[in-house]
Amino acid sequence: MNIIDIIEKKKHKKALSEAEIAYFIEGICAGTIPDYQASALLMAICLCGMDARETAILTDKMAHSGKVLDLSALAPCADKHSTGGVGDKTSLVVAPIAAACGIHIAKMSGRGLGHTGGTIDKLESIPGFRTALSEKEFFEQVQRIGIALVAQSESLDPADKILYALRDVTGTVDSLPLIASSIMSKKLAAGAQVIELDVKTGDGAFMKTPEQAKALAQAMVDIGKANGKKTAALITDMDTPLGMCIGNSLEIIEVIALLRGEGDADLRELCLALAAGMISLAKGCPKAEAAALAAAALESGAAFEKLKEMVAAQGGDVRYIEQPERFERAAYSLTLTAPESGYLCALEAAQIGKAAATLGAGRQKKSDSIDMSAGIVLHASVGDKLDKGDAFATLYTNTQSTLIAAAEQVMAALQLSTAAPAPRGRILGEIQ
Numbered sequence: 001m002n003i004i005d006i007i008e009k010k011k012h013k014k015a016l017s018e019a020e021i022a023y024f025i026e027g028i029c030a031g032t033i034p035d036y037q038a039s040a041l042l043m044a045i046c047l048c049g050m051d052a053r054e055t056a057i058l059t060d061k062m063a064h065s066g067k068v069l070d071l072s073a074l075a076p077c078a079d080k081h082s083t084g085g086v087g088d089k090t091s092l093v094v095a096p097i098a099a100a101c102g103i104h105i106a107k108m109s110g111r112g113l114g115h116t117g118g119t120i121d122k123l124e125s126i127p128g129f130r131t132a133l134s135e136k137e138f139f140e141q142v143q144r145i146g147i148a149l150v151a152q153s154e155s156l157d158p159a160d161k162i163l164y165a166l167r168d169v170t171g172t173v174d175s176l177p178l179i180a181s182s183i184m185s186k187k188l189a190a191g192a193q194v195i196e197l198d199v200k201t202g203d204g205a206f207m208k209t210p211e212q213a214k215a216l217a218q219a220m221v222d223i224g225k226a227n228g229k230k231t232a233a234l235i236t237d238m239d240t241p242l243g244m245c246i247g248n249s250l251e252i253i254e255v256i257a258l259l260r261g262e263g264d265a266d267l268r269e270l271c272l273a274l275a276a277g278m279i280s281l282a283k284g285c286p287k288a289e290a291a292a293l294a295a296a297a298l299e300s301g302a303a304f305e306k307l308k309e310m311v312a313a314q315g316g317d318v319r320y321i322e323q324p325e326r327f328e329r330a331a332y333s334l335t336l337t338a339p340e341s342g343y344l345c346a347l348e349a350a351q352i353g354k355a356a357a358t359l360g361a362g363r364q365k366k367s368d369s370i371d372m373s374a375g376i377v378l379h380a381s382v383g384d385k386l387d388k389g390d391a392f393a394t395l396y397t398n399t400q401s402t403l404i405a406a407a408e409q410v411m412a413a414l415q416l417s418t419a420a421p422a423p424r425g426r427i428l429g430e431i432q
């Protein structure tokens with residue numbers, strides 16, 4: 001068997017065998033298949049697809065590229081994952097809420113991908129925070145304080161660590177089988193018995209239409225159930241950024257505000273819905289009861305205390321969570337104003353995500369480091385009335401030369417209308 005034949009086979013839209021998929025995953029982990037051949041196969045999969053059998057095999061081989069943890073001793077133990085969005089910091093709110101409700105949270109997250117941000121990059125903006133825990137540390141932390149959030153590693157889903165970084169910089173993210181296998185391999189390897197998924201659709205999502213999102217959600221729920229996991233997915237709108245902040249430490253600051261009972265109502269509503277789904281699956285209780293538990297954990301401050309406990313346990317400086325003004329502000333900023341009066345009827349999420357990356361919040365190459373304080377703070381939401389000259393966004397960066405290009409991207413994302421747009425909900429559907 002050789003990798004060139006496998007690339008050619010997929011290029012000609014043929015289904016790969018289990019042995020070929022195993023050969024690919026073993027080869028990237030052993031370093032015998034170089035990045036350029038792996039990238040070529042990723043592009044062939046992106047363009048030619050994989051059927052459900054191939055996707056399930058790819059997921060399984062990726063999950064077993066490292067250890068698959070057994071957390072049955074910690075039941076009920078839950079994990080959550082989003083397919084990627086702009087300003088999507090829900091995991092950092094949902095996980096502490098569910099943990100404060102007595103559910104063990106054992107979560108494996110990713111870094112920024114394409115124009116979307118990643119939970120791991122956001123957490124690493126907290127000075128000292130360690131996202132690489134050994135399996136023993138991971139297990140013991142979940143057992144002791146009920147929550148741990150880690151990255152893929154050499155021992156946990158190393159195949160996804162490699163493929164994820166390649167997909168980020170080779171235009172091979174928006175593929176159903178690659179997203180499903182990336183997410184579900186992490187969920188299977190991390191070992192939780194309950195999986196709550198947030199499948200995004202719209203301009204800022206990898207699945208542009210609700211039909212594509214539904215197909216992705218169904219594929220992942222099917223993989224979860226076939227592996228004995230209680231799995232459910234919400235389909236949610238990602239046409240506009242989620243919350244008011246986009247960028248790593250800026251999003252942590254918004255998470256802190258939300259867990260302290262302040263912040264954006266739209267973001268809060270989605271976080272509570274995801275937390276309720278997770279709690280209901282884990283406890284086997286009705287959604288309404290789970291929703292009440294989630295709201296109480298948020299309102300009482302118990303979820304905020306859980307976030308602090310997790311940050312302390314993973315080596316982060318808790319003073320930043322207690323006093324978010326400690327986060328370094330970027331050296332340069334630029335506030336953008338409405339060019340004319342009107343209702344904010346759209347703020348295209350993909351452009352906003354790309355603008356944040358231009359400012360330094362994302363990567364263009366695998367080796368790029370991230371500017372943790374770079375990003376965008378929005379001052380208006382879709383539906384708000386703006387007068388000409390009203391500020392609607394401020395850009396932050398430590399690289400002054402990025403400001404003009406990012407400003408052009410953000411201005412291109414802005415749409416104003418004379419009539420108020422019809423209100424839209426974030427939650428579009430559910431797959432169970």
Ligand code: URA
Pocket residue numbers: 082083084109110113173178179180182183186
């Ligand atoms: N999140 C992941 O972990 N992988 C993807 O491919 C997309 C979102």
